[in-house]
Amino acid sequence: MIYYFSGTGNSRVAAESLAAHTGLSLDFIPHCSPYLQNAGTCRSIGFVFPVYAWGVPPIVLDFIRRLPQQMLEDLQARDIPVWAVAVCGDETGKAVEMLRKALKQRGVTLTAAWSLIMPNVYVRLPGFGVDSKETEQKKLQDAAVRLKEIARNISDCDWKFDVHEGSIPSLKTSLVYPLFRRMGVDAGRWHAEDKCTACGKCRSVCPVGNIAMRSGKPRWGSDCTSCCACFHACPVNAIQYGSVTRREGQYRLDASFFKP
Ligand SMILES: Cc1cc2nc3c(=O)[nH]c(=O)nc-3n(C[C@H](O)[C@H](O)[C@H](O)COP(=O)(O)O)c2cc1C
Numbered sequence: 621m622i623y624y625f626s627g628t629g630n631s632r633v634a635a636e637s638l639a640a641h642t643g644l645s646l647d648f649i650p651h652c653s654p655y656l657q658n659a660g661t662c663r664s665i666g667f668v669f670p671v672y673a674w675g676v677p678p679i680v681l682d683f684i685r686r687l688p689q690q691m692l693e694d695l696q697a698r699d700i701p702v703w704a705v706a707v708c709g710d711e712t713g714k715a716v717e718m719l720r721k722a723l724k725q726r727g728v729t730l731t732a733a734w735s736l737i738m739p740n741v742y743v744r745l746p747g748f749g750v751d752s753k754e755t756e757q758k759k760l761q762d763a764a765v766r767l768k769e770i771a772r773n774i775s776d777c778d779w780k781f782d783v784h785e786g787s788i789p790s791l792k793t794s795l796v797y798p799l800f801r802r803m804g805v806d807a808g809r810w811h812a813e814d815k816c817t818a819c820g821k822c823r824s825v826c827p828v829g830n831i832a833m834r835s836g837k838p839r840w841g842s843d844c845t846s847c848c849a850c851f852h853a854c855p856v857n858a859i860q861y862g863s864v865t866r867r868e869g870q871y872r873l874d875a876s877f878f879k880p
Contacts, residue, residue: 622665623652664703703731720733
């Protein structure tokens, strides 16, 4: 079983590719009730998620916190390997360590982890932004190859920790991630400019259903995960976060790199 979260689609195609190559089934974290999970006959359990602020998206940590104890005890009793793929734009920091601790608190050992570099999507802070087209294409090309390697490792039970943490990972994670969690997203800053055509694309791509259309305009609720999917998906680039995103480019995943 592979549990995944994704905003702009990178982690989704990664999870789908791993599922296709390993035969494991897939579950999208926002759509699955942790109370109904059952380790069943699965050979391994995987978590695939984007790295946020050199850490793990809160929605993934919450999911782990709510997994039923019975299922976790069953996993441990049957020695089912638990692995993770941390999908990042450049580096993971201590995200995998954060996941390892969250699992350990539930009595589960993380057996293996890999990082996967994919195009950058973070646009809510000045100084961050999408990659050049050339970098984006190179990252997708490399990611498709690496995913096959990771899938082979999983199928062969070749468990390892192969994670690109980057420089001063502990410092980055310990300083930036708590700020990211504390400050969260100011939902009131997301807005659609007048050129919005009310097509509803933003609402349909939001992974947690946080956008509603009211009087022909999208309105954001308080459950924003910061994924920026709405910003990137807008066909007329009408969605902005305050004024910081005004000059940022949009990212659209080219999934053709990951065709089996
Ligand atoms: C809120 C947020 C924070 C991010 N922080 C990091 C980071 O600390 N390090 C990094 O390499 N990439 C970071 N990224 C980039 C994403 O991890 C990367 O683009 C990922 O592929 C997005 O996955 P998705 O398309 O499945 O949502 C961040 C993206 C977002 C939206």
